[in-house]
Amino acid sequence: MQGQLSELDIRSIFQLIDIGQQTGELYIESFEGPTNSWLVFFANGGILYAGRTNEQLNRLRDILHPLQLSINWADVNLSHLAPLRPPEYGALWWLLENNHLTTQQAHSVLHRLIEETLFEVISLHQGRFAFQFHASLSPQLTEFSIGPLVKRVIRQLQGWLQLQPHFSSFYDCPILTDTYRPETASNLPPLLAMANGKIPIIQISRRLNRSIFSIANGLYPYLQKSQIQLVHHPSASGSPSTQGSPIVNAVPRIVCIDDTLSVRQAIEMMLDTYGYEVTSIANPVKALSLLFSLKPDLILCDVTMPELEGHQLCAMLRQAPWFQSVPIVMLTGKDSFVERVKADMAGATDYLTKPFGEPELLALVEKYVGQGNPKRLAPETLLEQEISATLNPETWSHP
Structure with missing residues (x-):
């Protein structure tokens, strides 16, 4: 349905x-x-x-x-x-x-x-x-x-609707104004003690164990008297965002899991130019064990792969405490609602539709790990050689 x-x-x-x-x-x-x-x-x-x-x-x-x-x-x-x-x-x-x-x-x-x-x-x-x-x-x-x-x-x-347009979003943050004159400034009611312009209405409701409407209704008389005002916050994600927080000194580590050599090479070339450390892995089963050693900041994972499908790999990674918060982006050839549902239910953070260009890939990577560091030192080649020899089947030699 x-x-x-x-x-x-x-x-x-x-x-x-x-x-x-x-x-x-x-x-x-x-x-x-x-x-x-x-x-x-x-x-x-x-x-x-x-x-x-x-x-x-x-x-x-x-x-x-x-x-x-x-x-x-x-x-x-x-x-x-x-x-x-x-x-x-x-x-x-x-x-x-x-x-x-x-x-x-x-x-x-x-x-x-x-x-x-x-x-x-x-x-x-x-x-x-x-x-x-x-x-x-x-x-x-x-x-x-x-x-x-x-x-x-x-x-x-x-x-809540009866209080509109005075309250437009429960992510707005109340703040006391200079017109508020409490009898005892050191003994504010709990509701007003949190009105510092930083805590949204929805979070106040959680901490005071009251409904969102109850909090808004309690604030309403003070809003009418201009004793508080609301600071509008457009983001209602409910989770900390890394967007716009560039990483300058560190080198964001990105792992790309895709069984197609051309896709891996293209991603490596695009991201390396902008100062990211990129490791590509062709075999999703081998990737499971290697990821725990690499501890990447971001994972790009193809959906359709042999041996282990991308959504399954994502769901497995979400079992481990380390990967509970690591952004996992699914790479899919189908831009459909069903694909987004599958990605969300597997625990994916986002998804990117193939084919994609450098601007789309770079915007997504910066969204989750910030900017790269083009002035970084040249990476060690030992791990790269090991991955190339053991994990990428295109490089295997046949007896």
């Missing part, structure tokens, strides 16, 4: 899944503002989890903030997770299994994660969706009934 949101809205899709007691994954992509995408997991018509496709752990940390837990996030081990399990959901399981959370707390946190996602997607009108019928998340923490969740979110959205 797939289509455009202009033809079938999110609430109708949820209703169909609920009535049919379906199990699977719903992919949603927005055309409104910055391109964003989400995944919602279902089992027998109930919702198991919902979040952005690029969701890491920042949102979970914010929601856990009121609990004041002592967690060393470096200890969170996600390596045992299934390939398609979202890191956020896996981390929640880890916290539960290691007794950082009770079962009731974990259920409450999961409910907030789902509710926030529904608040983002239910009002979308421009975009597309795809539902894949297959086994969903495993293990399953709990199932939430669709009906009560959707009704609750719709009430919040109706309240």
Whole structure:
């Protein structure tokens, strides 16, 4: 099941899944503002989890903030997770299994994660969706009934809409103005204490364990009196972006996995000119072990390869803690919605359609790892010779 949101809205899709007691994954992509995408997991018509496709752990940390837990996030081990399990959901399981959370707390946190996602997607009108019928998340923490969740979110959205145009985005950041005169400046209410122009409304709602509408409604009287103003932030990615952060002293390391020699050579030539360290690998199976030694900053991976398909390779890499946050870009000859869904569900960060030129490739690479360093020292040739001799079948000699 797939289509455009202009033809079938999110609430109708949820209703169909609920009535049919379906199990699977719903992919949603927005055309409104910055391109964003989400995944919602279902089992027998109930919702198991919902979040952005690029969701890491920042949102979970914010929601856990009121609990004041002592967690060393470096200890969170996600390596045992299934390939398609979202890191956020896996981390929640880890916290539960290691007794950082009770079962009731974990259920409450999961409910907030789902509710926030529904608040983002239910009002979308421009975009597309795809539902894949297959086994969903495993293990399953709990199932939430669709009906009560959707009704609750719709009430919040109706309240939010009544506050427009005063509030245009829940990623806007409130800041106190000079007209605010508290009786005791050192004892601000928690809501106003966070109004520093740096924390968006959606993050305040997480940290105070209140809905987005509740936060906006609480801020509204101060906005009317000009005691606060909103700082607009156009980016609603929810995740830190590396775009526009050039790397000058370091040399970004890029690995290209593609079984076509001409593609590898073209990528090497284009990126080497701009100061990137590029390693190309033809055999995807061999690439799995070598990548752990190379620890690249960016991976370019062909979709269609013998022995191991690109989406499978991407999903395998996402199991390892090191590769949870490394950008993985799929190289595909098909520019279609289905290909984008496959890439997102495998955990890919982005995709690039073949054939592509130098401007497209360079723009994508700079987006994720910054600029190269053309003045870098000449790279050692030992690794290059080893890869050429052992991994690229075009160079093998036959007895």
